[in-house]
Amino acid sequence: MTMKKPCVGISPCLLGKKVRYDGGHRRNRYITDILGKYFGWIPVCPEVEYGLGIPREPMQLVGDPAKPRLVTISTGIDHTDGMMKWAEKKLVELEKEDLCGFIFKSKSPSSAIRGVTILSPSGVECGIGAGIFGGAFIKHFSMIPVIDDDRLGDPVLRKDFLEKVFAFKRSRDSKEKKR
Numbered sequence: 029m030t031m032k033k034p035c036v037g038i039s040p041c042l043l044g045k046k047v048r049y050d051g052g053h054r055r056n057r058y059i060t061d062i063l064g065k066y067f068g069w070i071p072v073c074p075e076v077e078y079g080l081g082i083p084r085e086p087m088q089l090v091g092d093p094a095k096p097r098l099v100t101i102s103t104g105i106d107h108t109d110g111m112m113k114w115a116e117k118k119l120v121e122l123e124k125e126d127l128c129g130f131i132f133k134s135k136s137p138s139s140a141i142r143g144v145t146i147l148s149p150s151g152v153e154c155g156i157g158a159g160i161f162g163g164a165f166i167k168h169f170s171m172i173p174v175i176d177d178d179r180l181g182d183p184v185l186r187k188d189f190l191e192k193v194f195a196f197k198r199s200r201d202s203k204e205k206k207r
C-alpha cells in the first residue's frame with residue numbers, strides 16, 4: 029500500500045500566492061516544483077487570515093525581546109493582541125489537519141520561527157526572535173517538524189527536516205492502524 033502524502037503547513041507566499049503586504053509573493057521553486065510532488069500543502073497566511081488586506085502596511089517586532097509587539101511600521105498600529113487571539117483559534121483548528129510538518133517564511137514578523145529582528149522603541153535592534161504566529165505554533169505543536177525557507181536551502185538541514193516529516197507521518201499512520 030502506498031503512503032498518502034504527508035500534510036505540511038506552508039506560508040502561502042512561498043507557493044507563489046500574492047498575499048504579501050505589497051501584493052507580491054516569494055515563490056520558492058524547490059518547494060513548489062520538488063516538494064509539491066511529495067507533500068499535501070495546508071497554507072496559512074496569518075496576516076491575511078487575521079483580517080489585514082492586500083496590500084497592507086508592513087509590520088515589525090518592537091519592544092521587549094522576550095515579549096515583542098507586532099506593530100505597523102509607519103502608523104504604529106499594534107496588532108499583537110488581535111493576532112495572538114486569531115493564532116490561538118487557528119492552532120486549535122490545525123489540530124484536526126494531520127499536520128506532519130510546517131515550512132515557514134523566514135524573517136516575517138508574523139510567520140517566522142526564528143531570526144526576526146526586534147527593535148527598541150527608538151528603532152535600534154535589541155533582539156532576535158520568532159514571529160507572532162510562528163512562535164505560537166512551535167510552542168503549541170512542539171513535536172511537529174518545522175523549518176523556514178532560508179534553512180531549507182541548506183542540504184543538511186533540509187535532509188533532516190524531510191526525514192523528520194516522513195518519520196512523523198509513519199508514526200502517525202501506525203498509531204492510526206492500531207486504533
Ligand code: SF4
Pocket residue numbers: 039040041042047048049072073074075076133136138139
Ligand atoms: S504573513 Fe506569512 S504567509 Fe502571509 S505573506 Fe507574510 S510571510 Fe507570507
